[in-house]
Amino acid sequence: MKITFNINGEPRSIDTDGEAPLLWVIRDGLNLKGTKYGCGKAACGACTIHVDGMQVRSCSYPAKFAEGKEITTIEGLSQGDNLHPVQQAWIDEVVPQCGYCQPGFMMATAALLKEIPNPTDEDIDNNIINVCRCATYYRMRKAIHKAAALAKQNPSE
Amino acid sequence: MNTKKTLYALFLGICLSSLILWSSDDPTASPSAEPPTETKETPFDLMMQVLTHQRCVNCHPAGDRPRKGDDSHITRALGIPRGNDGHGLQSISCGTCHTTENNDYSGVPGAPDWALAPESMTWEGKTRVEIAEQMMDPQRNGGKSPQEIMKHLTEHELVLWAWEPGIDAEGLPREKPPVSKKDFITAVKEWIASGAIIPEA
Numbered sequence: 629m630k631i632t633f634n635i636n637g638e639p640r641s642i643d644t645d646g647e648a649p650l651l652w653v654i655r656d657g658l659n660l661k662g663t664k665y666g667c668g669k670a671a672c673g674a675c676t677i678h679v680d681g682m683q684v685r686s687c688s689y690p691a692k693f694a695e696g697k698e699i700t701t702i703e704g705l706s707q708g709d710n711l712h713p714v715q716q717a718w719i720d721e722v723v724p725q726c727g728y729c730q731p732g733f734m735m736a737t738a739a740l741l742k743e744i745p746n747p748t749d750e751d752i753d754n755n756i757i758n759v760c761r762c763a764t765y766y767r768m769r770k771a772i773h774k775a776a777a778l779a780k781q782n783p784s785e
Numbered sequence: 786m787n788t789k790k791t792l793y794a795l796f797l798g799i800c801l802s803s804l805i806l807w808s809s810d811d812p813t814a815s816p817s818a819e820p821p822t823e824t825k826e827t828p829f830d831l832m833m834q835v836l837t838h839q840r841c842v843n844c845h846p847a848g849d850r851p852r853k854g855d856d857s858h859i860t861r862a863l864g865i866p867r868g869n870d871g872h873g874l875q876s877i878s879c880g881t882c883h884t885t886e887n888n889d890y891s892g893v894p895g896a897p898d899w900a901l902a903p904e905s906m907t908w909e910g911k912t913r914v915e916i917a918e919q920m921m922d923p924q925r926n927g928g929k930s931p932q933e934i935m936k937h938l939t940e941h942e943l944v945l946w947a948w949e950p951g952i953d954a955e956g957l958p959r960e961k962p963p964v965s966k967k968d969f970i971t972a973v974k975e976w977i978a979s980g981a982i983i984p985e986a
């Protein structure tokens with residue numbers, strides 16, 4: 629079936645099996661490889677994207693549901709050359725180890741800060757439940773607080 | 786040969802006469818009737834077999850997180866707290882992983898309005914009588930009348946999902962409740978129509 633949506637601000641149409649995971653469409657159909665495949669069963673969060681501003685695990689999201697939606701992947705998180713506060717904080721705190729899980733964590737964090745601009749540790753524990761096999765959780769926590777502070781300095785981001 | 790025939794006729798005669806004698810004890814009884822061994826399950830019994838099944842209880846858990854699977858386990862990675870409205874938290878909600886239908890690729894179940902029941906409708910660890918009392922109590926059931934409860938149990942897609950539970954992440958079909966959807970719906974309607982009597986504990 630033909631599915632039409634906006635991805636990272638650009639209109640795209642693609643012919644695909646409507647039941648196929650949106651993750652496959654994004655990676656293999658649109659060649660956007662930033663979003664990762666981890667578990668394939670909505671358990672790890674490596675494939676997290678935003679659909680109409682809400683975080684979604686794209687390995688468990690049929691492509692047909694993307695029709696007419698606004699989709700953001702890690703490639704679209706920044707505004708041109710202006711990094712999103714989450715990306716800047718991730719660089720500042722040198723968060724990644726192997727890096728595989730990190731796009732998913734950054735997308736989950738961006739979604740969190742939109743709802744809770746100044747999250748407590750408890751908010752982070754409850755809302756960020758992705759999995760990092762390199763256990764970079766400690767640095768991530770610091771980066772999430774830093775991203776909240778950066779976003780406050782520059783509220784337009 | 787003749788002796789054999791005579792013996793055979795004699796044996797047949799004995800069998801027949803004992804059958805006549807036996808049935809003459811109660812001329813109204815059918816020779817094949819067996820005494821009933823099971824008492825018929827009441828509509829309440831049938832309804833509660835479903836409501837206490839894990840397909841229902843997993844989303845009516847004690848505590849704040851959904852149960853998962855046929856063994857009703859809890860995992861942190863998949864255990865998003867109930868939140869204020871049963872749909873999860875501000876940035877991570879049921880809809881982060883679940884859609885309005887089962888997903889055979891990921892094994893993630895789905896149905897319209899996928900959510901946890903409110904805390905006042907915790908069923909896990911409760912008896913059948915406690916569940917029924919709670920379900921019919923407007924203070925705890927969200928102010929629902931018996932008719933509204935009937936509608937919820939017999940028409941809500943999330944409830945009826947129990948009979949279309951799909952496959953899990955290993956590709957194995959999830960267990961369905963032990964009573965068919967048709968019999969469950971009939972039982973609920975009969976129980977409510979006859980006054981929603983909750984038996985003594």
Ligand code: FES
Binds near residue numbers: 668674676687
């Ligand atoms: S790959 Fe989607 S949650 Fe793990």
Ligand code: FES
Binds near residue numbers: 761
């Ligand atoms: S940095 Fe390696 S899995 Fe998270």
